Amino acid sequence: MSQPLFEWNEEYSVGNLEIDHQHQHLFYLINEFYESIKAGISDTELARSFREVVEDTRIHFDMEETLMRNNDYPGYNAHKAMHQELLKKIEVFDTRIQAGDKDVAADLLPFLIGDWLLHHIGSMDQLYVPYVADRYVD
Numbered sequence: 001m002s003q004p005l006f007e008w009n010e011e012y013s014v015g016n017l018e019i020d021h022q023h024q025h026l027f028y029l030i031n032e033f034y035e036s037i038k039a040g041i042s043d044t045e046l047a048r049s050f051r052e053v054v055e056d057t058r059i060h061f062d063m064e065e066t067l068m069r070n071n072d073y074p075g076y077n078a079h080k081a082m083h084q085e086l087l088k089k090i091e092v093f094d095t096r097i098q099a100g101d102k103d104v105a106a107d108l109l110p111f112l113i114g115d116w117l118l119h120h121i122g123s124m125d126q127l128y129v130p131y132v133a134d135r136y137v138d
């Protein structure tokens, strides 16, 4: 495969190995998703790949929220609200995909790459770094 377009790099590190691994995996999944849409993916395959992104995003948000809560991150409520906002948008996309909406990819990719990876992981998640660096989820 060619060089991934949206690659995780050290700038995105939150100083916590478990979270960094999950972020790396999300970058990988979304990159794969992008590549397969470009290569002409079937509707069934699109729905299946998106499901994987949705499931892993949910698992990731839960873990991040536990970690922030356990370490008394003061921005916890606001951050959790942002996760819920992203999940709401993801559900709307999911409904469109299930309905076989042909135009969904054109809206979905900028959302996944822009809002989700670059904006949320790239900047919002950075704010909790001093609270979660080197802490473990228990």
Ligand SMILES: [Fe+2]
Pocket: 023, 060, 064, 121, 125
């Ligand atoms: Fe995150």
Ligand SMILES: [Fe+2]
Pocket: 064, 079, 083, 120, 124, 125
């Ligand atoms: Fe987050």
